[in-house]
Amino acid sequence: MTTNQKISIKTDLTKDLEHQFVTELERHQNIVHKVCTLYTNDRDSHNDLFQEITIQLWKAYPKFRGDSKFSTWMYRVSLNTAITLYRKSKRSVQTQDYESVIFKITADQYDDAQEQQLKLLYNALKQLGDIDKALVFLYLEDKNYSEIAETLGITEVNARVKMNRIKNKLRTILNP
Structure with missing residues (x-):
């Protein structure tokens, strides 16, 4: 060749x-x-x-x-x-x-209540640690615990335990 x-x-x-x-x-x-x-x-x-x-x-x-x-x-x-x-x-x-930052969204596309909820959620998520953010993100993406564990390199049991703790932490942050 x-x-x-x-x-x-x-x-x-x-x-x-x-x-x-x-x-x-x-x-x-x-x-x-x-x-x-x-x-x-x-x-x-x-x-x-x-x-x-x-x-x-x-x-x-x-x-x-x-x-x-x-x-x-x-x-x-x-x-x-x-x-x-x-x-x-x-x-x-x-x-x-x-x-x-100014976003160009027409009035009929904008839902103020949903926008406020998203802001609250993102602000609460920013208070979490890096791995916790990633875990919540994957959870919100409808990934099952097996996929979350594989993606993050942790066990499925660890993913479940962490998620329960994060849910409690987010409840505390969002409902003081």
Whole structure:
């Protein structure tokens, strides 16, 4: 086999891998957006985190073996990236709060009561630790405890116990 043939095969494999990755990312990009919303306060930070998670997903994609669903693997990489960057950002200057960002929503699309409930929930979630936030996020995504445990790298029993404790903590925060 000539060098040119080897390069051609490698290029084809890279293009196939890239196409598979982009297809899966497009199909599951809401996962990344939800993680970004949970760990950021403004649109710029959200976009930066989305970009960083996408880079980390792309770097790790060749090692994805398919032992779990792509979405489960994507949750894990996204949450780990967000938690790592969140911890680093605690040491830096805080940016503009998301409430001060103007959103272009028409009056018929806007539900004030729902918006207030979401703000309260996000404010309560921001008071939780990094792993607790991730656990609640997966729970709210209707993941079962087995999937939550696999994504976070804990046992299913531990996930259940932590979730019960978090629910009690959130009740205390939301209903003082």
